[in-house]
Amino acid sequence: xxxxxxxxxxxxxxxxxGALTWxxxxxxxxxxxxxxxxxxGASGVSPRTALAAxxxxxxxxxxxxHPLCPCSRATLSELERLMPSIRDKAEVSLIFVQLPGxxxxxxxxxxxxxxxxxxxxxLQLDKDVAEAARFGARTSGHAVLYDAQGRLAxxxxxxxxxxxxxxxxxxxAILEWAEQGDQPAFGLAPTYGCSLKKKGGA
Amino acid sequence: xxxxxxxxxxxxxxVLSLHTDRMxxxxxxxxxxxxVALALVFSPRTWDGEVPGVHLHVYAAVLGGGILxxxxxxxxxxxxxxxxxxxxxxxxxxxxxxxLIHLTGGRIExxxxxxxxxxxxxxxxxxxxxxxxxxxxxxxxxxxxxxxxESVYGVWSAxxxxxxxxxxxxxxxxxxxxxxxxxxxREMAQLALHQARVESTLLNVEAIVVERTRALYETRSKxxxxxxxxxxxxxxxxLGEMAAGIAHEINNPLTVIMGKAGQLREAYGRTPxxxxxxxxxxxxxxxxxxxxxxxxxxxxxxxSRNSDKEPLELTQxxxxxxxxxxxxxxxxxxxxxxxxxxxxxxxSLECRPVEIAQVLVNLLNNAYDAVSGQPNAWVxxxxxxxxxxxxxxxTDSGLGIPVEVAExxxxxxxxxxxxxxxxxxxxxxxxxxxxxxxxTIRLDRxxxxxxxxxxxxxxxxxxxxx
Numbered sequence: 001x002x003x004x005x006x007x008x009x010x011x012x013x014x015x016x017x018g019a020l021t022w023x024x025x026x027x028x029x030x031x032x033x034x035x036x037x038x039x040x041g042a043s044g045v046s047p048r049t050a051l052a053a054x055x056x057x058x059x060x061x062x063x064x065x066h067p068l069c070p071c072s073r074a075t076l077s078e079l080e081r082l083m084p085s086i087r088d089k090a091e092v093s094l095i096f097v098q099l100p101g102x103x104x105x106x107x108x109x110x111x112x113x114x115x116x117x118x119x120x121x122x123l124q125l126d127k128d129v130a131e132a133a134r135f136g137a138r139t140s141g142h143a144v145l146y147d148a149q150g151r152l153a154x155x156x157x158x159x160x161x162x163x164x165x166x167x168x169x170x171x172x173a174i175l176e177w178a179e180q181g182d183q184p185a186f187g188l189a190p191t192y193g194c195s196l197k198k199k200g201g202a
Numbered sequence: 203x204x205x206x207x208x209x210x211x212x213x214x215x216x217v218l219s220l221h222t223d224r225m226x227x228x229x230x231x232x233x234x235x236x237x238v239a240l241a242l243v244f245s246p247r248t249w250d251g252e253v254p255g256v257h258l259h260v261y262a263a264v265l266g267g268g269i270l271x272x273x274x275x276x277x278x279x280x281x282x283x284x285x286x287x288x289x290x291x292x293x294x295x296x297x298x299x300x301x302l303i304h305l306t307g308g309r310i311e312x313x314x315x316x317x318x319x320x321x322x323x324x325x326x327x328x329x330x331x332x333x334x335x336x337x338x339x340x341x342x343x344x345x346x347x348x349x350x351x352e353s354v355y356g357v358w359s360a361x362x363x364x365x366x367x368x369x370x371x372x373x374x375x376x377x378x379x380x381x382x383x384x385x386x387x388r389e390m391a392q393l394a395l396h397q398a399r400v401e402s403t404l405l406n407v408e409a410i411v412v413e414r415t416r417a418l419y420e421t422r423s424k425x426x427x428x429x430x431x432x433x434x435x436x437x438x439x440x441l442g443e444m445a446a447g448i449a450h451e452i453n454n455p456l457t458v459i460m461g462k463a464g465q466l467r468e469a470y471g472r473t474p475x476x477x478x479x480x481x482x483x484x485x486x487x488x489x490x491x492x493x494x495x496x497x498x499x500x501x502x503x504x505x506s507r508n509s510d511k512e513p514l515e516l517t518q519x520x521x522x523x524x525x526x527x528x529x530x531x532x533x534x535x536x537x538x539x540x541x542x543x544x545x546x547x548x549x550s551l552e553c554r555p556v557e558i559a560q561v562l563v564n565l566l567n568n569a570y571d572a573v574s575g576q577p578n579a580w581v582x583x584x585x586x587x588x589x590x591x592x593x594x595x596x597t598d599s600g601l602g603i604p605v606e607v608a609e610x611x612x613x614x615x616x617x618x619x620x621x622x623x624x625x626x627x628x629x630x631x632x633x634x635x636x637x638x639x640x641x642t643i644r645l646d647r648x649x650x651x652x653x654x655x656x657x658x659x660x661x662x663x664x665x666x667x668x
Contacts, residue, residue, distance in 0.1 A: 011284065011285070011286060015281070015284065015286060016286075018273070019273075019286060019290055022269070022273040022290065023290075023293065025269045026269055026270060026293065026294070026297050029262070029265075029266040029269055029270070029297070029301075030297065030300060032262075032266075033262055033266070033300065033301070033304050036258050036262075037304060066249055066251075068247070068249055068254075069248075069249055070244060070245035070246075070247070070248070070257060070259075071245070071307070073244075073307060074307045074308070077307075099251060099252040100252055101252055104252055129251075140249075160308075161308070163245065163307040163308070164304075164307055164308035165307055165308045165309060165310075166308050166310075194248050194249035194250065195249065195250045195251055196251065197251040198250050198251030198252060198253050199250055199251075
């Protein structure tokens, strides 16, 4: 082994104090991360019915997205996993809110490009966040599901935490609806992501 | 386990923990940079509608990563090798797993960081940090599973078995690591055992070498002492051989002195008194004769003293030949052997003169013994200088030495003289003296008479150049 320079020194109160301070700081960091990840965004009230009963052959899943929200990448990942199960039972629309400013253009954004590659989804633009407001969506990643009869079957996010992929209450609720067929069902889940519209804005 | 083995094992562990602490210092620096890069690339900003803000991930990576990294890096740089470090590093490493998993959006691939971290911690070859990291992973799952299960398992009500399942996979890795750690610790103990044995053997060998060297020095100094005594004895023996001649050599001038003194005493008792010139001539004769006796005695004293420690000195060979001849002349005359010395010789030799005189006396004695009693016997001494060497030759009127004698004559105690006349050491000691001066002594087989040739480097610088 190469020459060793450091000698073993006895542990002092300073060592233990330093270790304890560091440990407490690390715990605080851990707590902050858990708190942030598990704090959902705002959510409005989704209308109980969206379509005229019996008009549609399939249900309808609408997912509202902020074009630059980093946490919504996890929402798209979850949607990709859901698609094989719901493709035949619901028409899936990804609705990107159209915000003022060139930087915020939905078309061409990384999230838009990724969404475009998911087979069987329709991409739409929501001018002035009007459509999102109509369906009670205030946070990017908010999904609303209506069955063929136009009844609200689910409202909320598809991820378990902020930007966190994996099993989630939202995914579980939609899969449950898909498996139950025409049985009426209703689920709610928190949504994690950026605000679709500036808080306090018009 | 011997105390030395325990000491060696402790040293191994100290070095190991030092290097592992330092390795983790680098790991934490890299992880910090990675966390910041992930946050800046994937989630630099959060949005409130069209209003951007700095994403919490950036703060988490810079500040949180800093908290997790700086302290372990400080320990690696300043307090490496401390026993507490490995636990702090284990906690920080699992903290990094949480941070990186969070920054990458809970990607299942990032969960491999946990497995990699625990494997890295096994570099301490200590089960405790591995078990601490495993325990923290399990605790994180149990705690979050109980409080906010969806953040861990994505289901509303997590079964305790789910936590066990996740922990079981980590425990699965631990089994391998703990086996490897145990094996590695056993190897360290064996290494300490072998090293202790090698050290012990080396110490024994060293003690034996010291003892043998001491004995060798003692023997060598005894041999040197014996050699000195032998040299002196041989010299006195050679002197003994010449004793009768020397006594005669001194007796003759004494007779001259006594005769001249008697003449003077008688002349001053008569009238007329002797002329001042005649008296001065008698006194001059007495003085010259006394000088001659003094010269003989001086030669004897020089020749008989111990020359072991004498320094080398530049010596005129003509003077040395005269002194040696003074000791031998009367003996040669009595034995009817002619002694020829070089005339007008101007050759110098850097040597210990007493020793070279001894060589010369030995050769003259041998020559005398070989030819005395023969008709027209003679012994001739020659010397010449050429090419930085001085050559001295002693030739006698004999007709050479038989081969079987010549082969053995340089061996100690070999003699052809009758019992009580020679010691058999003369030539062997002469060879030792000559070789000690960097020279050679040989029998000249090309000469029809018996001729010994001694060749010396003229000076010590010539000797070194040779």
